[in-house]
Amino acid sequence: MSFVRSWLPRPFLSLVLLIVWLLMNNSFSLGQIVLGLILALGIPLLTEPLQTQQMAVKRPLKLIRYILALLWDIVVANLAVAKLILGPTKALQPGFIAYPLNLTGDLPITLLASTISLTPGTLSAEVSKDREWLYIHALDLPDEQALIDEIKQRYETPLKEIFQC
Numbered sequence: 001m002s003f004v005r006s007w008l009p010r011p012f013l014s015l016v017l018l019i020v021w022l023l024m025n026n027s028f029s030l031g032q033i034v035l036g037l038i039l040a041l042g043i044p045l046l047t048e049p050l051q052t053q054q055m056a057v058k059r060p061l062k063l064i065r066y067i068l069a070l071l072w073d074i075v076v077a078n079l080a081v082a083k084l085i086l087g088p089t090k091a092l093q094p095g096f097i098a099y100p101l102n103l104t105g106d107l108p109i110t111l112l113a114s115t116i117s118l119t120p121g122t123l124s125a126e127v128s129k130d131r132e133w134l135y136i137h138a139l140d141l142p143d144e145q146a147l148i149d150e151i152k153q154r155y156e157t158p159l160k161e162i163f164q165c
Helices: 002-007 011-025 030-049 060-086 108-119 144-163
Strands: 095-100 120-128 134-140
Touching: 011 030, 060 108, 060 144, 095 144, 108 120, 108 134, 108 144, 134 144
Parallel strands: none
Antiparallel strands: 095 134, 120 134
């Protein structure tokens, strides 16, 4: 089994690469299949040393609920941003906040930062080197503490539950 694992470190990725290659070329000729197999086997082998071990999802059902809530928040935030932009722009109060992180691990912090950037009206700017602060820009920031509380309740707390960190 370790021999197969050494030559095929990511079997699902290899399969996806082969399928995408064949679909992109719109050809199932023998040459394209052979070239696709070479790429599908070679790319994971070359990139395997670059992979780092990430935290595992401990609660997959909570992850599904998190994704659904995020999709809903994106729709609602799009409407709110449209209303802000179509209204008087002088009323906007853009600003930066330093958000205190309670998450540990690169993957949960990255997911939180990505979630914030995906939600219209907010953008993750930087994570501090000590991983204790996330700097966020908000299009309209009338109450800094309200934004911090909302992010903690809607995003960070569920991520802590999902990854148990």
